[in-house]
Amino acid sequence: MDVSEILAAQAEKQKSTAVEREIPLEADTGLLTVTDLNPTDPESYNEGLEAYLQSNARDGVQALLNALFALPSTQSPDGPVAKLLPPITQLPRAKPLPKPKPLTKWEKFAKEKGISHRKKEKAVWDEEKQEWINRWGWKGKNKEFEEQWLTEVPTNADIDHDPSKIAKAERRIRVAKNERHMTQNIARAQGESTVAGPSSREQRKNEINRTLATSRVSTASMGRFDKVLEGEKKLKGVKRKFEPAEVPVEREKAANLALIQKMEKEPRQKKVKKAAGDDILNVRKAIRATSRGKGSVALAKSSGGGKAKALDRHK
Structure with a gap:
């Protein structure tokens, strides 16, 4: 293969990877997206929709690959590895930006005085136990004076x-x-x-x-x-209110009458039914006890007709 053929092959290869559009495509390697701002061609769109969409998709993917291969890369067993750049596309948010958290009184004072805040670690080193323990909470460092077995007491202590x-x-x-x-x-x-x-x-x-x-x-x-x-x-809690020990006679009389009316609200028929039910239940208990669980028919056969008729009248 001579030099002219090699140059022709390279030119064909560059032509196959080049994307020529009126408005250059914007490739964002951080989000792996391509933005096409070119207007739609009505003639190509109406003549062949499938071919038009495939052509646009091919140009977008080719522009993204060109941008990725243009990034600085390092070699690895799986091939070249490139580090993506930070995103540059402004994506719309579904919700508004969160409001900044208001400063506390101490944070405002520290900001005015130029005091730098140093965050405390949750775990501290215990020299006696030779291990890391929690600063607060269960078995925390702040409870060591409460749980130690020996504590110095002042001489003048109670x-x-x-x-x-x-x-x-x-x-x-x-x-x-x-x-x-x-x-x-x-x-x-x-x-x-x-x-x-x-x-x-x-x-x-x-x-x-x-x-x-x-x-x-x-x-x-x-x-x-x-x-x-x-x-x-x-x-201050809720104070309890008590009735006075001495009240007028009319007020005491009205209270007693209201209490009596409340006690008499239960219907008398209910009381009568309850008493009658207890009487019937007692007779049945007597029959079961006398017949030893056999019933009134067995009791009548064993004791005679007169006694059975008397028991029937009680039923």
Whole structure:
């Protein structure tokens, strides 16, 4: 094969892989998609729909393959491997973009002061156990003072001084304080502090106090031995109302008459039927006991006709 034939073969190969369109096709290797902005040709569309669609599909796939092979690649046992570029096509969203999460009071303060936030790891290294344990939760590091078998006690401590109970109470106070701050952050994020009036602010404050009091009484002792936070108010419950010991005669008479009428609402016929049913049931029990379970016919045969007639009259 001479040089002219080799050049002709290369030109034919390039021609077979080239895609010539009035508006160049846009290939997005990040999404493996091709966008064709050329208008539809009515004549070619009407003459042969199947051939027209196959031609467009061939051009799109060829343009995508050309873009993929133009990327820098590395060799592997399975062939060249190329790293795809980031997507450039703006795809429509089914839902709007999520709103940014509002900053908490501490996050705003840290942003103003330039304090960098360092996220704490969930697991910490325990030198005594020589293993990783949870920072919080079940068998957490924050409970080591509550569960240790030996604790130093001050010399001036009381006789009933219990370091384990004190550490547990302090931890519960911290948990309640964090819950209160979380509730305040949620209310602040909703923008109620700037829009709402004094009445709404007071109502929100009462709700926070009630939530805090409810969480405090969720312990085993119903919050009896928990320390009270600074500024925390005692939750007011519903007061029970009792009738006065001395009431007017007319009021007492009306109450007694209403009670008597309520007791007499049961129909008398129901009481009579109930009594009659009990009487019949007793006679049947007597017949079964006398005949030893054989019935009234066997009892009449054994004792005579007169006794049987008497029993029939009682039925």
